[in-house]
Amino acid sequence: MQRFLDPEVLAGISSLDLLAKxxxxxxxxxxxxxxxxxxxxxxxxxxxYTPGDDLRHVDWNLFARTxxxxxxxxxxxxxxxxxxxxxxxxxxxxxxxxxxxxDYARYLAAALFYLAIHNQRDAAGLIVFxxxxxxxxxxxxxxxxxxxxxxxxxxxxxRAQTDFANPLQHFxxxxxxxxxxxxxxxxxxxxETIIAHLAPLRFRGNEMILFQVLDPQExxxxxxxxxxxxxxxxxxxxxxxxxxxKNAYRAKIDAHVEQLRSRARAAGMDYHLLVxxxxxDLALREYLTLRQEGD
Amino acid sequence: xxxxxxxxxxxxxxxxxxxxxxxxxxxxxxxxxxxxLMFFERGTQSSTRHRRLKYRMLxxxxxxxxxxxxxxxxxxxxxxxxxxxxxxxHLIVLDNSFSMRAGERFADAKRQALAALEAKLxxxxxxxxxxxxxxxxxxxxxxxxxxxxxxxxxxxxGDGRASFSDLARAVRSVAETVHGPIDxxxxxxxxxxxxxxxxxxxxxxxxxxxxLHPVAQGPTIPNxxxxxxxxxxxxxxxxxxxxSRVRAVVASxxxxxxxxxxxxxxxxxxxxxxxxDVPANGxxxxxxxxxxxxxxxxxxxxxxxxxxAFPADDTNIFTVRRSDAERVLFVHDAADTRSGTYFGxxxxxxAQGAYVLPTSTHLGSPSWYSPTP
Numbered sequence: 268m269q270r271f272l273d274p275e276v277l278a279g280i281s282s283l284d285l286l287a288k289x290x291x292x293x294x295x296x297x298x299x300x301x302x303x304x305x306x307x308x309x310x311x312x313x314x315x316y317t318p319g320d321d322l323r324h325v326d327w328n329l330f331a332r333t334x335x336x337x338x339x340x341x342x343x344x345x346x347x348x349x350x351x352x353x354x355x356x357x358x359x360x361x362x363x364x365x366x367x368x369x370d371y372a373r374y375l376a377a378a379l380f381y382l383a384i385h386n387q388r389d390a391a392g393l394i395v396f397x398x399x400x401x402x403x404x405x406x407x408x409x410x411x412x413x414x415x416x417x418x419x420x421x422x423x424x425x426r427a428q429t430d431f432a433n434p435l436q437h438f439x440x441x442x443x444x445x446x447x448x449x450x451x452x453x454x455x456x457x458x459e460t461i462i463a464h465l466a467p468l469r470f471r472g473n474e475m476i477l478f479q480v481l482d483p484q485e486x487x488x489x490x491x492x493x494x495x496x497x498x499x500x501x502x503x504x505x506x507x508x509x510x511x512x513k514n515a516y517r518a519k520i521d522a523h524v525e526q527l528r529s530r531a532r533a534a535g536m537d538y539h540l541l542v543x544x545x546x547x548d549l550a551l552r553e554y555l556t557l558r559q560e561g562d
Numbered sequence: 563x564x565x566x567x568x569x570x571x572x573x574x575x576x577x578x579x580x581x582x583x584x585x586x587x588x589x590x591x592x593x594x595x596x597x598x599l600m601f602f603e604r605g606t607q608s609s610t611r612h613r614r615l616k617y618r619m620l621x622x623x624x625x626x627x628x629x630x631x632x633x634x635x636x637x638x639x640x641x642x643x644x645x646x647x648x649x650x651x652h653l654i655v656l657d658n659s660f661s662m663r664a665g666e667r668f669a670d671a672k673r674q675a676l677a678a679l680e681a682k683l684x685x686x687x688x689x690x691x692x693x694x695x696x697x698x699x700x701x702x703x704x705x706x707x708x709x710x711x712x713x714x715x716x717x718x719x720g721d722g723r724a725s726f727s728d729l730a731r732a733v734r735s736v737a738e739t740v741h742g743p744i745d746x747x748x749x750x751x752x753x754x755x756x757x758x759x760x761x762x763x764x765x766x767x768x769x770x771x772x773x774l775h776p777v778a779q780g781p782t783i784p785n786x787x788x789x790x791x792x793x794x795x796x797x798x799x800x801x802x803x804x805x806s807r808v809r810a811v812v813a814s815x816x817x818x819x820x821x822x823x824x825x826x827x828x829x830x831x832x833x834x835x836x837x838x839d840v841p842a843n844g845x846x847x848x849x850x851x852x853x854x855x856x857x858x859x860x861x862x863x864x865x866x867x868x869x870x871a872f873p874a875d876d877t878n879i880f881t882v883r884r885s886d887a888e889r890v891l892f893v894h895d896a897a898d899t900r901s902g903t904y905f906g907x908x909x910x911x912x913a914q915g916a917y918v919l920p921t922s923t924h925l926g927s928p929s930w931y932s933p934t935p
Contacts, residue, residue, distance in 0.1 A: 358597035368597070455598035485597060494592070498599045508605040519601040 313337040321408055348406045348446025349383040349391045351376045352434065353423055356397040357500045358453055360425040362543070363484035371543040372451045372480050373420045375550050379449060380416045382551055384408065390446075393419045396434030397427040403441065428500040429455060431464040438468065445472040454479045455500075458527040466534050475536035478550060479527065482543050486520060488512045566637035573632045580624040584617060650743045651703050652688040653733060653770075654679060654710075656717050657750030657777075659694050659724035664751070664783045664871050668719045671749035671777040675714055678747050678775070679707065689736070690714050693750065695722015697732050703740060721874070724756040727763035737767035744770040751778035782816035783871045786840065788824075788878035789813040791864050793853070798887040798916035800854045805916075807851035810864040810878065814840045817870075826850040827863040857884045887916040 316325060316336035326339040353376055359369040366374070376393065383389040392406030393416050404412075404419050429452065438448070448468055454461055454477070461477075469475050490509040497504050524540055531538035539553060565571065596602070656675050662668040682688055687703040690713045700713045733746055746766065750756070752774070758764060766772060792809040800806045808826060819842045826834040833854070840846045848864070855862070865877040890909065894901045906919035 361595065361597040453597055455600050482597070488596075493605075494594050496596045496599060496602055497593045499595050499597055503599055504593065505599055505602060505604040507602050511603060511605045515603065516601055523601065 312340050314340050348444050349379060349389050350394065350406055350438070350442075350446060350448050351379060351392070352394045352396060352438065352448060352450045352452075353420070354397070354429055354450075354452030355395050355401065355423040355425050356427055356429040357425050358429065358455055359480075361453075361482055361485070361499060363482050364544075366543055368453055368480045368482055368543060369423070369425050371541070372478075373423065375451060375478065375480075375541070375547055376420055376449075377417060378547050378551055380413060382555075384413045384416075391416060394434060394438055395419060395423040396437075397425075398430035399433045400437045403437070405441070406444075406446065429453075431456065431461060435464045435468065439471070442468075442471065442473070447474045447476065449476045449478065451478045451480060453481055453485075454527060458523065458530045461527065462530045462534050462536075465536065469535050475531075475534075476553060477527070477531050477536055477538045479524070479538070479540050480543065481540065486517075486542065488516065564639055566639060568636060570632055570636040573635070574629075576628055576632070577625055580621055580628065583624075584621040650683070650686045650745055651736075651740050652678070652682050652686055653691060653736065653744060653746045654688055654714065655691045655693050655729060655746065655748045655750075656714065657693045657724050657748070658717050658719045659750075659753065659756070660719070660721050660872075660875070661724075661751050661753050662777075663719045663874070664778075664785075667751050667777045671751075671775070672714065672717065674775050674777065675747070675749045676711060678749075679710055679714060690717075691729070691732065692717050692720075693724045693729055693748075693756075694720035697725070697728040699732065703736075724750060724753060725758070726756045727758035730764040730766055733770050734767050737770055742769065746770055746772045747775060748772065749775040749777060752776050784817035785815045785870045785872045785875070786817060786820070786822060786866055787813055787815070787872065787875040788864050788866055789845065791878045791880050793862065793880050793882055795881070796883045796885060796916055797853060797855065798885060800852050800884075803851065806853045807849055808853055808862070808864065810848045810850075811845055812838060812840050812848060812866055813845045814843060816843065818842050819844075822846075823867045824848045825865045825867075826853075827865055828855055828860055830861070853882065855882050855884045859883050885916070887918040889918050889920060892919055 313326065313329070314337065316338055320338055324338045324340075326337050329335070329337050329339075353372055355369065359372060360367055362368065362370075380391045380393075383391045388408060390406040390408045391412065393402065393404040394400055395402040402419050402422065404415055450465065465475060465477070490507065490512045493506060493508045495504050495506050528538045528540075537553060539549065541550065654675050656671055658668065662671060679688060684707075685705065687705050688701075688707075688710050689703045690700040690710055692698040692700060700717070701710060704710065729746075729748070733744065737744060744767075789811045791811075793807075794805045797806060810824060812822060812824060814820070817840070819840065821837055821839050824836050824838050825832045834850045836848050836850070838846045838848050850864075860882045861879070862882055863877050863879045868876055870876070892902055892905055902919060909917040909919060
């Protein structure tokens with residue numbers, strides 16, 4: 268099943284629905300051998316009904332006795348709201364070999380949505396942003412939500428530049444319930460700026476996961492001779508020599524990753540670097556771990 | 563060292579082509595997209611670095627190939643040192659043709675050749691040649707004096723005729739490999755018959771010097787010889803006046819007019835004798851007819867009476883085969899009456915064979931023809 272989590276294999280699947288099902292089913296099949304994770308239906312608590320809750324989860328027996336609406340909640344169903352913030356700026360279209368960063372991000376988001384809605388019955392939503400919010404799908408568990416999310420992912424084509432300020436402000440305004448917020452981006456921004464924009468979400472009780480998606484050539488670029496590099500977001504050009512990429516560049520990108528990791532942890536967020544050649548199970552495992560910790 | 567075609571050296575400018583390919587043409591950069599230039603810094607390669615050759619081994623091979631081509635077209639040569647220039651190559655040519663048998667000619671020539679060999683400088687190379695019926699190159703150009711001497715002493719007089727054109731051709735061939743001065747020492751009786759018809763055939767190369775050592779000193783030795791014999795190789799009918807005859811030419815060299823006896827000898831038996839008047843330094847013709855020989859091969863000779871210093875050329879030997887004529891079946895159209903005549907005439911003209919083309923007026927096969935079933 269591990270083979271179906273390989274991005275190179277997933278790149279050959281055109282349907283996000285099928286792709287997500289393949290990934291999650293493969294991932295879950297692997298989990299069954301692990302006692303650490305599970306989808307137990309063990310009773311956890313009663314929660315008062317609030318408008319918008321699915322009536323299917325109302326405990327009608329309790330309602331008959333007390334004439335009050337309570338939702339019967341099970342272990343593994345708390346904090347059940349997943350919001351994916353997908354960076355769809357121009358820099359995400361970079362690729363040295365399939366899949367591109369935006370495709371990898373789509374696979375990742377699709378797998379998370381499928382896992383959340385189909386397996387966990389969590390509410391899931393999507394925010395596609397670049398320098399502003401381009402698409403917003405409210406978190407919901409309603410039928411057809413998965414299809415809407417996949418359609419939103421399909422339409423998330425890279426353009427413009429990245430700016431975390433406006434999209435995160437919009438997310439804060441739209442947020443009514445605590446949940447898990449997953450930010451998928453290449454994070455070409457100063458770490459302190461990124462964390463400064465994300466920290467308010469954390470302060471409001473959300474669990475934050477930062478997935479930094481990078482291409483292998485961005486971590487260890489191979490440059491044999493001087494080349495003119497063009498910035499995909501602002502079309503700026505500079506000439507770079509191979510010696511720089513071998514030494515100074517690597518030190519800088521490593522420092523950036525490390526600084527982002529440390530600052531994220533300091534702010535109570537999870538950070539993971541994902542290379543586009545890396546299988547998706549790490550991200551799914553991280554989501555389930557965080558979800559269980561929130562119970 | 564110099565160049566015979568120095569203008570080709572100007573082609574060195576062609577070496578600029580690999581320099582351009584490896585130095586200038588390589589400096590082309592194509593823009594590469596990246597996600598962000600956030601971690602990149604502008605870096606311009608120094609001009610020295612830009613001008614550094616790419617793929618040095620390939621460049622060296624390309625440049626060397628062009629250079630070798632240019633040098634090859636420039637035709638280089640190596641100028642030898644003065645020491646090498648003084649070294650001479652001696653071609654000692656000893657005439658061992660038939661005329662050298664006369665008297666002491668050959669012995670004198672060999673003695674003079676040995677003396678010339680002893681006189682050469684120790685560092686000089688020498689090569690021995692024998693100029694007989696066919697020029698023989700007996701040694702390579704070497705300095706080994708004992709080897710040269712033994713080779714020279716081993717030469718014996720032959721029966722051939724010397725050819726100065728063959729000698730000149732050999733000297734020209736030697737000059738292609740030996741670029742120093744060449745001394746050609748010719749020990750010969752300088753027969754006129756050795757000269758070619760065209761004087762250009764005896765032209766020697768520029769670095770060759772001809773030194774003549776004539777050995778036919780004193781009065782000319784008289785010689786009578788049977789110069790040529792004309793006889794049928796195959797004879798079927800001794801009574802055929804056209805074919806059954808032997809014609810010999812008797813020549814004299816350095817002799818007064820004389821009456822000589824010429825004999826026809828068949829299988830060791832003299833079958834005819836004639837007297838012939840041979841003019842001084844002239845030729846006379848003798849005919850023996852008919853030629854009556856037995857069936858099979860017959861050893862024949864035309865001999866002239868002796869009395870000169872060259873007994874070996876007094877006899878001219880030949881063979882005649884006696885056999886019946888071969889019958890030939892000529893198949894032709896009945897209406898064609900001329901082809902048989904023409905074909906028979908063509909067969910009769912052949913000198914080497916005798917054929918009979920019988921005529922037949924019948925439509926069937928001739929009586930003597932019996933096809934194998």
